[in-house]
Amino acid sequence: MKKLIGIISIALLITLTSFMSGCTSSNIFNYIVDDSYTDYIVMGTSADYPPYEWPMNVEGTQTLVGIDIQIGLAIAAELGMNLQVVNKGFDFLLDDLSKGKVDFVIAGMTPTDERAEIVDFSMVYYEAHQVILTTLENQDNYASIEDLNLNTIRIGAQMGSIQLDLAEDTFPDSQKVYLQAVPDLIMKLSQGLIEAVLLEQPVAEGYLTNVEGLAVLEFEIGEPDGGSAVAVEKGNTELLATINAVLEDLINSGALDIIVSEAILLNSGE
Amino acid sequence: MDFSFLLDPYYINILLQGLLTTVILAVVSVAFGTVIAIGVALLRMMKSKIIRFILGAYVEIIRGTPIVVQLIIFYSLFHVKVILVGSYDLSPFIPGMFTLFINSSAYMAEVIRAGINSVDKGQWEASRSLGMTYGMTFRKIIFPQAIKNILPALGNEFVTLIKETSVLMYSGVAELTYQATMIKSQTYGFMESYLVAATFYFLLTYPTSQLMKRLERRLAKSDQS
Amino acid sequence: MTNHKLIIDVKNVSKVFSDGTLALDNVSLSVKKNEVVVLIGPSGSGKSTLLRTLNLLESPTKGEVFFDGISLTDETTDINLLRQKMGMVFQGFHLFPHLSVLDNLRIAPVSLKKLSIHEATITSESMLKKVGLLDKAKNYPNQLSGGQKQRIAIARSLTMSPEIMLFDEPTSALDPEMVGEVLNVMRELALQGMTMVIVTHEMQFAEEVADIVYVMDKGQIIESGSPEIIFHQPQTERCKEFLKRVIEKK
Numbered sequence: 001m002k003k004l005i006g007i008i009s010i011a012l013l014i015t016l017t018s019f020m021s022g023c024t025s026s027n028i029f030n031y032i033v034d035d036s037y038t039d040y041i042v043m044g045t046s047a048d049y050p051p052y053e054w055p056m057n058v059e060g061t062q063t064l065v066g067i068d069i070q071i072g073l074a075i076a077a078e079l080g081m082n083l084q085v086v087n088k089g090f091d092f093l094l095d096d097l098s099k100g101k102v103d104f105v106i107a108g109m110t111p112t113d114e115r116a117e118i119v120d121f122s123m124v125y126y127e128a129h130q131v132i133l134t135t136l137e138n139q140d141n142y143a144s145i146e147d148l149n150l151n152t153i154r155i156g157a158q159m160g161s162i163q164l165d166l167a168e169d170t171f172p173d174s175q176k177v178y179l180q181a182v183p184d185l186i187m188k189l190s191q192g193l194i195e196a197v198l199l200e201q202p203v204a205e206g207y208l209t210n211v212e213g214l215a216v217l218e219f220e221i222g223e224p225d226g227g228s229a230v231a232v233e234k235g236n237t238e239l240l241a242t243i244n245a246v247l248e249d250l251i252n253s254g255a256l257d258i259i260v261s262e263a264i265l266l267n268s269g270e
Numbered sequence: 271m272d273f274s275f276l277l278d279p280y281y282i283n284i285l286l287q288g289l290l291t292t293v294i295l296a297v298v299s300v301a302f303g304t305v306i307a308i309g310v311a312l313l314r315m316m317k318s319k320i321i322r323f324i325l326g327a328y329v330e331i332i333r334g335t336p337i338v339v340q341l342i343i344f345y346s347l348f349h350v351k352v353i354l355v356g357s358y359d360l361s362p363f364i365p366g367m368f369t370l371f372i373n374s375s376a377y378m379a380e381v382i383r384a385g386i387n388s389v390d391k392g393q394w395e396a397s398r399s400l401g402m403t404y405g406m407t408f409r410k411i412i413f414p415q416a417i418k419n420i421l422p423a424l425g426n427e428f429v430t431l432i433k434e435t436s437v438l439m440y441s442g443v444a445e446l447t448y449q450a451t452m453i454k455s456q457t458y459g460f461m462e463s464y465l466v467a468a469t470f471y472f473l474l475t476y477p478t479s480q481l482m483k484r485l486e487r488r489l490a491k492s493d494q495s
Numbered sequence: 496m497t498n499h500k501l502i503i504d505v506k507n508v509s510k511v512f513s514d515g516t517l518a519l520d521n522v523s524l525s526v527k528k529n530e531v532v533v534l535i536g537p538s539g540s541g542k543s544t545l546l547r548t549l550n551l552l553e554s555p556t557k558g559e560v561f562f563d564g565i566s567l568t569d570e571t572t573d574i575n576l577l578r579q580k581m582g583m584v585f586q587g588f589h590l591f592p593h594l595s596v597l598d599n600l601r602i603a604p605v606s607l608k609k610l611s612i613h614e615a616t617i618t619s620e621s622m623l624k625k626v627g628l629l630d631k632a633k634n635y636p637n638q639l640s641g642g643q644k645q646r647i648a649i650a651r652s653l654t655m656s657p658e659i660m661l662f663d664e665p666t667s668a669l670d671p672e673m674v675g676e677v678l679n680v681m682r683e684l685a686l687q688g689m690t691m692v693i694v695t696h697e698m699q700f701a702e703e704v705a706d707i708v709y710v711m712d713k714g715q716i717i718e719s720g721s722p723e724i725i726f727h728q729p730q731t732e733r734c735k736e737f738l739k740r741v742i743e744k745k
Contacts, residue, residue, distance in 0.1 A: 026444050027362070027442045027443070027444040047452070047455065048451065048455055050455070054455045054456070055452045055455055055456050056456055057278075057280045057281075057456065060280055062280075062284055062452065086442065087442065088362060088440065088441055088442030089439075089442070091440070092345060092362075092440060092441050092442060095345065099349050101361060180440070181451070183454055183455065183458070183460050184460065186460070187461070211458060390587075392585060392587050393589055393591065395552055395583075395585065395589065396583070396585060396589035396590075396591070397591075397603075398552070398575075398578065399552065399578055399581070399582070399583035400578065400579070400603035400651070400652065401575050401577075401578040401579030401580075401603060401607055401655065402602075402606060402607065403575050406606050406607075410602060410606060411591055411602075414593045415592065415593055
């Protein structure tokens with residue numbers, strides 16, 4: 001019994017020291033907006049979705065970059081705070097918001113009615129178009145929706161996403177492959193395990209420049225509604241007002257356009 | 271396939287950090303899980319039918335439901351704000367660890383119970399016939415023999431737990447699979463990142479299971495009569 | 496009133512197992528101090544079950560068992576305390592494999608605080624000498640032969656200085672060449688006046704050491720008496736049948 005207690009104590013000690021020394025990895029990313037700021041505002045995201053948010057090697061440290069990060073920084077600046085970004089799976093983020101573990105969530109998230117029951121959304125800051133990503137070889141085979149709406153065709157989309165609903169509506173006869181992570185869908189596309197993937201346009205553009213052998217079909221699908229918005233805890237009207245003000249400013253001044261194109265460029269530089 | 275990212279110390283650093291987190295998670299979970307399991311096993315030996323039923327149900331339910339589902343449930347049950355220790359956020363760590371403890375303890379409780387029951391009934395009879403009490407018999411005669419059966423299974427649980435820690439990745443615990451995902455997002459090398467992660471896991475589990483096999487052999491030898 | 500010289504008094508004991516088998520059917524017997532009682536009978540006759548009710552390894556469904564006048568089945572009785580005064584030797588030896596021979600002998604007296612470690616060591620060594628195995632004190636059970644193990648088992652029970660020794664087919668699991676060494680130890684014990692109850696198939700030995708023989712069949716005692724009568728002039732048919740079969744086997 002004493003041995004057991006001893007082992008546990010040692011285990012705890014090692015655990016604590018590793019955390020303290022920063023030897024263990026972290027899913028928290030801190031950004032100093034201004035040296036004079038003392039507090040942090042916490043943003044939740046799912047850094048798996050370029051050009052919205054993804055990890056990059058910045059001067060030897062793992063950092064998150066992308067459109068949503070830039071917007072987060074702008075919000076933090078407006079509030080006179082530094083930014084702390086928490087990275088975890090998409091599904092867990094909404095739960096975090098409702099518990100107040102994070103102050104807002106920006107993750108290329110489309111404001112739907114179901115989500116709006118749990119959280120409050122800002123205005124749409126970017127409206128993307130849904131496109132179909134396929135392989136170069138197959139590009140000419142699919143000229144219209146009918147060409148893909150066959151039960152021999154496998155359509156891929158991200159789980160819990162708008163594209164999933166779109167796939168269900170637009171291609172009822174096709175087989176569907178739904179996965180948690182977009183990169184996994186791309187992998188299957190490249191391997192020929194699925195024929196097409198539904199994505200938001202800038203995301204598809206990102207993969208076009210980075211992965212060989214892919215192509216975007218010319219025809220668009222779905223209506224270009226939805227877009228991406230920032231989510232806050234239900235009832236947090238004050239923060240929401242600030243966020244909306246920041247977003248309006250970014251859009252009207254043209255700063256957002258620059259953020260978007262820079263992010264896409266940064267992504268293509270990989 | 272392009273494994274060149276392995277030459278970059280930045281990526282190696284990330285992987286090793288993830289590996290360390292995984293090891294810590296596994297070790298701490300087995301340690302605490304075993305302690306809880308011993309408590310459960312001892313309580314189950316008590317006469318109270320209610321206690322035995324509750325604990326029995328606990329073991330069966332935890333063993334009978336997927337760990338991912340357990341994680342999601344515990345995650346929503348825990349209301350923990352971001353806690354920073356150093357630069358590490360403990361808040362997803364807590365529901366994550368809790369899930370692993372509970373899970374590991376349920377399996378271990380079964381192993382312990384089986385280990386205790388596998389000790390020959392004659393040992394109980396001989397000891398009680400000498401006048402030794404139930405408690406004395408359990409502590410001095412039965413349990414030392416049960417440990418021989420329990421230890422190999424403990425090792426197996428450790429190996430299983432090392433792999434199961436990967437389930438925490440989506441909840442925001444930066445362990446090995448999480449880091450593989452991050453690397454994949456940066457290098458666009460899907461297969462490569464995961465292949466490397468799998469190799470790391472194997473490097474952890476294989477020596478452990480070999481050690482356990484050796485331990486098993488040594489314990490079996492001492493039983494020869 | 497119970498006779499003070501009665502160490503064991505079994506009164507109308509019946510035992511039904513959970514699967515419904517009637518193992519003991521209204522059995523009564525008694526054991527006086529210094530007596531050697533032997534139980535014989537075909538397999539399944541209930542003799543082992545009867546022996547095991549004497550130290551409450553089996554609980555009687557009906558009836559009572561008294562040890563030194565104290566009822567074993569009474570809830571207020573501290574059975575552990577009574578068992579300290581009884582020794583039991585099993586067919587399967589059941590030595591503690593994780594302890595050395597010496598520790599096997601010492602563990603009960605020391606744990607129960609009957610003796611200090613020093614005293615327990617002296618007693619244990621003397622018991623080992625008695626069964627002729629002092630040189631094996633540091634060995635572990637898995638290094639011993641069957642006959643040696645059983646002799647150690649006997650020595651282990653003796654360290655508690657019991658008033659009575661119970662033997663449950665002590666030689667049935669031994670190779671023939673080792674049966675003798677164990678019977679010798681038991682013979683010695685009987686000669687020294689130990690009160691014993693023995694379940695055995697060794698008829699010659701039984702005839703030699705027994706003061707009283709009980710013959711059992713189907714959970715009942717069908718005949719009892721001195722060994723001369725039982726083995727040479729059995730009174731009941733069933734007993735005659737049983738002995739005929741046993742003698743034919745030999």
